Amino acid sequence: MTIEAFNHTIDHWIKELERYDLSRLCLQPSPGSWSPGQLYRHLIDDTRYYIEQIRICIATNDNAEEEASGTARIMFSNNEFPDEIIQGAPGNAFIPQPGNKEELLRDLQDVKNEMNTVALAMTTSPFKGKTKHPGLHYFNAAEWLQLADMHFRHHLRQKKRIDHFLEHTGNL
Numbered sequence: 780m781t782i783e784a785f786n787h788t789i790d791h792w793i794k795e796l797e798r799y800d801l802s803r804l805c806l807q808p809s810p811g812s813w814s815p816g817q818l819y820r821h822l823i824d825d826t827r828y829y830i831e832q833i834r835i836c837i838a839t840n841d842n843a844e845e846e847a848s849g850t851a852r853i854m855f856s857n858n859e860f861p862d863e864i865i866q867g868a869p870g871n872a873f874i875p876q877p878g879n880k881e882e883l884l885r886d887l888q889d890v891k892n893e894m895n896t897v898a899l900a901m902t903t904s905p906f907k908g909k910t911k912h913p914g915l916h917y918f919n920a921a922e923w924l925q926l927a928d929m930h931f932r933h934h935l936r937q938k939k940r941i942d943h944f945l946e947h948t949g950n951l
Contacts, residue, residue, distance in 0.1 A: 782898035785928040789891050792822065792931060795938070796884055804883070805876045808944035815941055816877035822931055823886045824874075826894065829927045833897045836920035837904035845909050845917035854915075855925060860933035898924060 796819065804816035813821065835841075847855070854860060877883050901920045909917040918926065 782895055782924065785894055785898075785924060785931075786891065788928050788931045789887060789894075791935075792819070793884065793887050793891075796880065796887070798942075799880065801877070801880055803945060804880060806945065806948075808941055813874065813937070813941070814876060815938065815945075816883065817874040818934060818938060818941065819883045819887070820874050820877060822934060823883070823890055825930060826890045826927050829923045829930075830890070830893050830897055832910045832918065832923045833901065833920045835910050836908040836918075836923065837897070837901055837906050839908035840906050842909040842911070842917050843907045843919075845911075847912075847918055847922065848914075848916040851912070851915035851918070851922075854929065855922060858925070859929055862936070864937075894924070894927065 799815055801816075804819070805814050807814045807817075846852075897920075901924070904920070907919065909919045910923075911917050912926075
């Protein structure tokens with residue numbers, strides 16, 4: 780997994796943001812489902828968490844002997860999440876709507892810049908630490924980077940469903 784793959788994926792999301800105005804960004808296909816803006820917010824927030832985990836991994840050798848779960852190893856080997864709707868953390872139900880489109884664009888660009896900075900630091904770090912994922916056990920820095928790319932790509936399926944809804948309601 781390389782930073783180039785992550786950059787390619789996040790650039791796609793940045794380009795796709797152009798398709799929406801604020802009203803479309805806040806339109807939910809059904810009660811309890813995410814709007815496009817909430818989906819973007821989720822990706823930004825989770826990626827910031829992954830970046831923080833990378834920073835920890837490249838600053839320590841803690842947990843270096845720990846392993847990812849079998850499920851995680853399969854995901855990393857396939858370089859993708861399973862093709863299924865995954866029930867996220869309960870807190871995901873409370874993702875706020877974006878304040879404006881520019882905020883999302885700025886945050887996506889910030890996340891891209893931060894990930895590129897930590898990816899460069901990964902290349903010179905002597906440390907091989909790992910941090911614990913809430914459900915998939917322990918990941919090293921490279922695995923957190925790969926997870927970030929896989930996570931963005933996984934949500935392309937959800938985005939496609941949301942966009943289909945918006946197209947059929949005349950909102951996209």
